[in-house]
Amino acid sequence: MNFDYLEAFMYVVRFKSFHKAADALYLSQPSITARIKGLERELDTQLFARQGRGVTLTAKGKEFIPFAEQLIRTYQQSKQKLQTKTDKRRFTIGSNMITAQYVLPDFLHYFQELEPELEFDVRCGGNEQMLEGVSRNEIDIAFVRQQGRELEKLVIEPFLDNSIVLVVHPEHEFESNVRYTAHEIAKESIVFFECGGFNWNLVQKIFEAHNVIPSIKHRVGNMEVAKSLIVHRSGIGFLPKLAVKKELDRGELRSVDVSHLMNFNQQIEGVQSLTNPLNASIKRSLIKAAELFEQKVVYQSVI
Incomplete structure (x- = not known):
């Protein structure tokens, strides 16, 4: 059975869309359609039914999923075994x-x-x-x-x-062990950072709970830019602990205790x-x- 057909099938199952599956595989939608039709011809059964802009699995399509998963898994394992040139794992x-x-x-x-x-x-x-x-x-x-x-x-x-920490420049007036209020923090110039690996909403809840609007000075979508702004005294910011680990270790940044405001553990x-x-x-x-x-x-x- 053609591996490309199986791969296309599982991607359409996941995304419930020929178009999205094509994007994920860096293929054209006609290519995905052709692969699904080829698989259906091999199996002599219809696997998908169109529903508006998306598709749904037929009963036979649902039955085929575990078999497709096993075939792909076997193919990948055999391919890896055959291509391994040494005895190393x-x-x-x-x-x-x-x-x-x-x-x-x-x-x-x-x-x-x-x-x-x-x-x-x-x-x-x-x-x-x-x-x-x-x-x-x-x-x-x-x-x-x-x-x-x-x-x-x-x-x-x-x-x-990878808990969220509040970081400041080492010479900032905030002391590391003093428990500052949300109002005191909100008055500071804040470097707003958000991306797929960081949940700003968790931080925002602090200010919402105390009915205060933070003073956001910079909005950035890059971690290194956010850190650089804080290092150069352009504001303070809430950042993931692992992203600032080296700067904290070297003393280029300093963390301030905000555990009393919210559980930032992640x-x-x-x-x-x-x-x-x-x-x-x-x-x-x-x-x-x-x-x-x-x-x-x-x-x-x-x-």
Whole structure:
């Protein structure tokens, strides 16, 4: 059976749209349509029924899903086995963009030291893209923003603390251990940062709860720009802990306690498939590498 047909089928199932599936696969919609028709010819049955602009699965289409998943999984596993040129194990890590930029460069040093015989691939993208990769057993473990929900056939575990912190320039008048009110913080010039890996709404609730409007001086969608503005005394800001870890360690930024205003705890979570559980040794190494990263251990041999 043609693998391209199966891949197109599963993408249409996920997106419920030929057009969206085509975009996700970087193909034209006619190409997706042709692949689905080819699969239907091979199976001699109709898999989808059009419904307005979208499509729905027929009863036969729903029955075919587990078979398609198994065929894709078998194909991927056999392809990987045949293409492996050494006896070393291969391991695929997925990561959202914030984790890839601010965690993986140091974390992977520790992980490689703990698993020297392991060859690993790293894939980066959006949270949903990474979850999809795990679901299809193309990614062994993905590090994504805290989901706050259960996901079918996926195991989700806390990986790293990525709580939101209020950061200021080291010489700012705010003291680190003083508990400032929402009104006092709102008077400061605030660097507003928001992207897919950061939930500004959680911060906004502080000011809404105290019926105060924050003084937003800058609105930026880039983490490095946000940090630079705070370092250069253009304001204060709420940023993910891992994104400012190095600046805090070097004393270029300083955090201010705001735990009394709201629970800002959020995690980077590790997600794996129920059907593709992690090797026990690899799991221990991932946990140890995370501990070394959080403890700010200077990179050196950890064996």
